[in-house]
Every structure is written in C-alpha cells, then in structure tokens.
Amino acid sequence: MVKRQREKQRVRKQPGSREARRLNLGDLRFGTELLKRGFASMQKGGVIMDVVNAEQAMIAEEAGAVAVMSLERVPSDIRKAGGVARMADPERVLEIIDAVSIPVMGKVRIGHIVEAQVLEVLGVDMIDESEVLTPADEQYHIDKRLFTVPFVCGARDLGEALRRIHEGAAMVRTKGEAGTGNVVEAVRHMRAIMGSIRGLKGMDRPELTDYAREIEAPAELVIECAERGRLPVVNFSAGGIATPSDAALMMQLGADGVFVGSGIFKSSNPPRMAKAIVEAVNNFDDPKVIAKVSKGLGEAMPGLDVHKLSEDEVLQYRGR
C-alpha cells in the first residue's frame, strides 16, 4: 500500500505552463528501475573517490573522477577512530554538492532508513548502504525500492549481490576490506562473483533453481545472470585499492569500475594518485600506460595485513 502511494507520487504531470501544453508532453516518471540502473550504468569505466570535504571533492573532479563519495572520515580513519561511524554531517554533504558538478554519493549505515531519507532530501545522487559504517540493523537492509534515488550495496559473493539487487540496489560493489590498502579481499570477492557466474553456464533450469536455494538468492535473478553471463546491474570493485595497478587488476578481473577510499587522500600526493588511477582504469589492459602513470607517484597509503585484524575489526562481515 505504502509502495503504491509512493509510485503514485513519483508520476508527475508536466508543469502546467502553456509551453508544456503546446509541446504536448506526456507524464514524467521519476525514480524508476530503469533510471536507477541507467544512472549506475553511466558510471562504468570510471573511478568513484571517497572525499571528506569540498577541497578533496574538487581535486577528485579535476583528476577525472566520475563521482565522489562524501563521508565523515575515510575508512582508514574510521578504523583508527573506533566507536560508531555514521552518515556525514549534512552541512558537509551540501558543501561537497556545491563544490562539484559530477554526481555526489553518500554513505548510510546498513538498515538506517532515516539516514537514507536525509541524504535523498539533500540531493545526493546515489546512496551507499555501507558496511564501512556501523550497522543500524543487524537483520534487515533498507527496502531500496521505496526511494527515488538509486542505491549501491556491498557484496562478497553472488548470493549476497543478488539479495541486495532483489531489495532494489541499482549497483553492486564488491566489499573487499575497506581502509586496509590491501587488495586481497577485493580480489577474493570479485573472483567469487565472476567465478560463480561463469559456473552458471551449462546449468539447466532445475540446476539453476537448486543453486539459487543453495546461495540463498531469488531464482529469477540467478536465471537472469545465467542468461546474460553477468550481474543484472553494474558491478564495481571496492575495499583495499591503493595503487593504479590495483585498480587495473580489478578491471582485468571483470569490474565495471572502481571505488577508491583511503587510497587517494592517504597517499603522499593525492592529485597525482587520483589522476594515475583514473588513467589506469581507462587503460587497464595496457601495461605500458600503467607503468608510465605509476612512475614516481610517491608513497601509497600504509597497508594492513587483513589476517591480523580481529573479527570485530573486519568490516566485510557486516550485513549478509
């Protein structure tokens, strides 16, 4: 019922100006699945960068980022600070929105419906329901179909990715392990998803249905993956990308694009690192270009061994 009311609100007549009537325009539809997935599709082949203020957002835009992710602290600082990590201050988000013309995304806690409503009102272009922040709900994710803005969600394997898509996510990003500067988990999760999809090839319908039960995903989405040979939405890589080579590696493994969190603004020369990662993603299959852009970049962000993290420090276990 609530859903139907929302749907209704999202269809608007053209503003009643005489010109609009003369142009004989139909209804306008907002927040449809096609618009949400279409927005995500426009990000393909791009780099989305974490930023905490307007100055960083402008550096990211200048370097060629397709979008920026506004947040209170980059993941490596969230690790250091401890405590509860929440949505960024709205004032900060607005400052970033005003500073750049590229899309601005924002992170909310898993299951925190109201933080998402606040970001939507502020005008954020996409919401990341993110395990990097402290979860607000350990059982349920947000019902993302109720929103006009699209969502991106993290996933470690095909089942998790398809559960998020079923809830309305218009984009998936593999979780990796944020704030570590260590690409190993990003690789593990990308390989898990791509490998599972490759494994669907040759399965007949009963086998696909059985497999869907096994990975706790809706059967129709598993069948759609089998038919298309890919996820039904755009799939980016995230969580541990610290160098141009890391970014190109994720592209070679099948990512549609990358999120870089701490990797840029925790390096010794953020503007150069940002530009180098954009070029590496664009030329991910050309090692000569990657060699060139990697020269003399200075220090990458300090890395962490993910095997030495205690269980409650591992962010990827949040949400499933």
Next chain:
Amino acid sequence: MDVRIGVLALQGNVSEHIGAFERALAGMGHTDQSSVFPVKRPADLERCDALAIPGGESTTISRLIDKNQLDEPIRRFPGGIFATCAGMVLIATRVDDPKVRPLGLIDMTIDRNAFGRQKESFETDLPVKGLLGGPFHAIFIRAPVATQTGLGVTVLSRLPQGIVAVEQGRHMALAFHPELGGDTRLHERFLKNLKI
C-alpha cells in the same frame, strides 16, 4: 551495404550503445560485414563511418579525450557523429562549464544538468520532429539541454527547460538515452542520414 560504427569507449554507457546499433543494423537488413566496435585510440577512428559518443560523465570523458589525443582526430572526423547525454555536451561549440572542453561540431550552447540532480531524472514520451510511429520513450538522466542553436542546426525536440534533440548535417545529438530502451528508431534515422 556494410557500415562500420565506432563507439567512443573511454568511459560510460559503451556496451549498451554497441548493442543498440547492432539491433538497429539488423533491423535495417545490413549485411554481416557491418560492424560496431569500441574506439579508444586515434587509429581506431580511421576505420569508422560513424562515431557514437555515449553518455557518461562529461568532465571525465573530456579529460580522457585529451589524454588519449583524440581531440583533433574527432574534430577532423569526416563521418557522422551520434552523441547522447554527455556526448551532446562534448559535441557542442559552447558549454556553461569550463571543466569541459567541447569539440565544437554542432553549433549550440549547452546547459549541463539542466534538470537538476539524479532524483529529478525522468522518463517521458517525447514527440520528435519527423519521427514516424508516435512519440519516443525518452530516458533523461542528469541530462543537459541546448539553450541556443546556430543556423544549420535542426531542432528535433524540446522541453520547457530547453532543446533536447538536434541534427546538423550527418550529426545527431540527444540529451536522453535511446540506448537504454528497446526503441532503435533514432539510431536508424541517424544511419539513414549517413547515406552509405
């Protein structure tokens, strides 16, 4: 006749454009020798009869055009150009934002993100001048408009916010995304205009 279409593959909605042109070519009964392929380098451009510049982020694509030294080759490209959304921004002569360096191939002034942010993105049925078969279901995503066009530019469609579809010679520019729907009438119209 066979026709070779390149899709500028620097960033954005590349595979959808390739798919839409393949469907349009098949619908028009073109031979198997026709092909649609990604274009990344100046050498790729030499093989093309037409070039599609897809949607994506215009500031990013503009920067990558410069980095990949495609700026001059595209300006000198003798074939037709099919530009959508970010492509429409890039193909214009004037853009309201200095972060984009437009290629100056269609005489028009662009207002980027004229409709607002993503929550203002919309779908609608749009009348397009001279298009048979009724209005075109158009998908506008953080779309631009043209606020001014020069002589020699034909306006195909407009909304209260501005002009959203134009033709100039063999070039076509659209503020919306025909590659996201199943309707290939505008792709076909562009291909017919190439007169190959």
